[in-house]
Amino acid sequence: MNNITKSLLEMVSDIFGTPQGAYNIREDGECAGRQSTEQVEIIPKTDKPGIDIMVKAGTKGEKVYIPACITHSHVDDLVYNDFYIGEDADVTIVAGCGVHTDGSEDSQHNGIHRFFIGKNARVIYLEKHIGTGDGSGKRIINPQTVVHMDEGSYMEMDTSQIKGVDSTKRVTRAKVAGGAKLVIKEKIMTHGDQTAETDFVVDLDGVDSGADLISRSVARDRSKQVFRSKINGNTQCTGHSECDAIIMDDGVVSAIPELTANDVDAALIHEAAIGKIAGEQLIKLMTLGLTEEEAEAKIIEGFLK
Amino acid sequence: MNNITKSLLEMVSDIFGTPQGAYNIREDGECAGRQSTEQVEIIPKTDKPGIDIMVKAGTKGEKVYIPACITHSHVDDLVYNDFYIGEDADVTIVAGCGVHTDGSEDSQHNGIHRFFIGKNARVIYLEKHIGTGDGSGKRIINPQTVVHMDEGSYMEMDTSQIKGVDSTKRVTRAKVAGGAKLVIKEKIMTHGDQTAETDFVVDLDGVDSGADLISRSVARDRSKQVFRSKINGNTQCTGHSECDAIIMDDGVVSAIPELTANDVDAALIHEAAIGKIAGEQLIKLMTLGLTEEEAEAKIIEGFLK
Numbered sequence: 001m002n003n004i005t006k007s008l009l010e011m012v013s014d015i016f017g018t019p020q021g022a023y024n025i026r027e028d029g030e031c032a033g034r035q036s037t038e039q040v041e042i043i044p045k046t047d048k049p050g051i052d053i054m055v056k057a058g059t060k061g062e063k064v065y066i067p068a069c070i071t072h073s074h075v076d077d078l079v080y081n082d083f084y085i086g087e088d089a090d091v092t093i094v095a096g097c098g099v100h101t102d103g104s105e106d107s108q109h110n111g112i113h114r115f116f117i118g119k120n121a122r123v124i125y126l127e128k129h130i131g132t133g134d135g136s137g138k139r140i141i142n143p144q145t146v147v148h149m150d151e152g153s154y155m156e157m158d159t160s161q162i163k164g165v166d167s168t169k170r171v172t173r174a175k176v177a178g179g180a181k182l183v184i185k186e187k188i189m190t191h192g193d194q195t196a197e198t199d200f201v202v203d204l205d206g207v208d209s210g211a212d213l214i215s216r217s218v219a220r221d222r223s224k225q226v227f228r229s230k231i232n233g234n235t236q237c238t239g240h241s242e243c244d245a246i247i248m249d250d251g252v253v254s255a256i257p258e259l260t261a262n263d264v265d266a267a268l269i270h271e272a273a274i275g276k277i278a279g280e281q282l283i284k285l286m287t288l289g290l291t292e293e294e295a296e297a298k299i300i301e302g303f304l305k
Numbered sequence: 306m307n308n309i310t311k312s313l314l315e316m317v318s319d320i321f322g323t324p325q326g327a328y329n330i331r332e333d334g335e336c337a338g339r340q341s342t343e344q345v346e347i348i349p350k351t352d353k354p355g356i357d358i359m360v361k362a363g364t365k366g367e368k369v370y371i372p373a374c375i376t377h378s379h380v381d382d383l384v385y386n387d388f389y390i391g392e393d394a395d396v397t398i399v400a401g402c403g404v405h406t407d408g409s410e411d412s413q414h415n416g417i418h419r420f421f422i423g424k425n426a427r428v429i430y431l432e433k434h435i436g437t438g439d440g441s442g443k444r445i446i447n448p449q450t451v452v453h454m455d456e457g458s459y460m461e462m463d464t465s466q467i468k469g470v471d472s473t474k475r476v477t478r479a480k481v482a483g484g485a486k487l488v489i490k491e492k493i494m495t496h497g498d499q500t501a502e503t504d505f506v507v508d509l510d511g512v513d514s515g516a517d518l519i520s521r522s523v524a525r526d527r528s529k530q531v532f533r534s535k536i537n538g539n540t541q542c543t544g545h546s547e548c549d550a551i552i553m554d555d556g557v558v559s560a561i562p563e564l565t566a567n568d569v570d571a572a573l574i575h576e577a578a579i580g581k582i583a584g585e586q587l588i589k590l591m592t593l594g595l596t597e598e599e600a601e602a603k604i605i606e607g608f609l610k
Contacts, residue, residue, distance in 0.1 A: 255575070260557070272562070
């Protein structure tokens with residue numbers, strides 16, 4: 001594992017040294033370390049790049065690390081990771097991604113993740129994305145996440161793109177069975193000429209299923225963001241989608257939610273607000289002694305927390 | 306003017322007898338009555354079906370009636386009406402439409418309306434749609450409205466589809482200049498196998514322009530509704546879009562708003578909520594002695610008021 005990977009791992013996965021528990025570290029498209037545990041087995045796929053992560057039924061409190069790093073320009077990485085979460089399991093999955101470019105050629109990581117979440121299982125999924133390096137080559141991260149949730153299961157996806165990612169297209173598809181609940185919390189900050197596109201489609205298929213999609217984003221400089229979220233209420237269910245965006249400089253943000261109630265017992269709500277930082281907020285912090293830039297930074301920090 | 310037209314006019318335009326002020330009554334694609342006034346001139350187009358409505362600058366308090374009626378099956382009516390509203394004018398335009406079918410063939414009215422609203426002018430635009438008759442032929446109304454608003458002008462579109470319209474596609478496009486404000490209040494109730502589609506696109510182009518789009522709808526039986534609204538904030542401006550829908554029986558509603566902030570001083574907000582009538586509301590009214598059906602009717606009446 002090279003030093004750039006070590007540094008990226010600290011930023012995206014809070015991994016310092018060797019992680020506790022099951023892990024698979026991907027470095028420039030290769031495996032840089034793998035460990036299974038009694039409860040969590042990680043098996044490399046034989047037909048294509050990627051791994052199967054098998055979490056035994058009833059597993060409690062384990063953390064699974066599956067970060068991916070790219071450490072130089074001209075890497076085009078595509079990986080298929082499938083997660084099979086046994087019934088009643090309760091696990092946290094840490095899946096950060098860092099892309100570093102040092103030259104003029106682009107590098108990209110495309111991770112296609114599928115989740116099969118068993119009955120009453122509970123998954124916390126943490127995904128931090130970052131781009132680093134002095135290279136002019138673009139840092140591109142395109143995550144695709146497909147989620148199948150069995151009865152009574154719970155999944156919380158906590159995703160954030162901190163900085164340095166030039167282009168991202170984030171696609172998430174979920175099918176939610178009876179009594180199951182999906183929570184997605186997304187935070188994105190873009191700057192320079194970056195582009196970020198988010199595309200959620202959630203089918204609430206089971207009685208008393210639920211979804212809560214919360215996106216907070218900041219678009220600075222000339223960056224552009226598009227947020228799409230589609231919730232289909234196909235039975236008695238509750239869906240909520242919320243998109244709050246702060247624009248600065250010449251940043252551009254589009255919010256395109258879509259709610260469809262296909263059943264009389266579907267209750268769906270959406271809210272979106274796009275605007276700049278309120279002048280009063282800035283002035284209040286500036287009267288406390290902060291410069292305008294410090295005040296802006298403080299407000300954004302609070303907004304994305 | 307036949308009796309069906311008379312009856313439709315009462316329902317969609319509150320016209321009883323001959324209207325006061327300028328009017329043009331369209332019956333089955335023909336002119337059934339026209340009158341200009343000193344301030345409002347109505348001129349038939351020579352190149353295609355329709356009229357030009359010229360409102361002189363400074364006109365105050367005039368009402369203009371331009372209803373259209375179809376009184377039997379197998380009518381396919383297409384009309385182009387252009388409104389030129391002079392500077393500082395303040396007028397109310399009543400533009401209802403009723404379609405009656407008596408046989409197995411469909412009838413439709415397609416009205417393409419363009420508005421050129423002068424500086425500081427003020428327009429209230431009232432549009433009621435209804436379908437009547439025992440014919441199995443579908444009653445179809447497709448209004449297209451294109452609005453150009455000059456500096457400081459105000460337009461309020463108050464549109465409602467009461468009942469009996471089997472299929473409607475309502476397209477509205479607006480470009481709003483500095484200091485001008487567009488307000489759209491839409492109310493739609495669908496039943497049976499009806500379909501209704503609404504499609505707003507508003508460009509907020511001028512400094513301190515504003516838009517407020519409010520839609521309330523009820524979908525009963527097996528009816529289907531789609532609500533699209535797109536607000537583009539291209540400068541310092543405020544935009545608000547709101548869609549509240551009640552679903553009943555097997556009704557289906559989609560809400561697809563789209564907000565795009567292309568300028569740091571654009572402030573855009575959207576809200577949408579889709580669901581059935583709250584059980585507590587029904588129970589409350591039923592404890593006051595109403596039957597369940599009466600209680601539902603009361604709640605819907607209030608919701609669409």
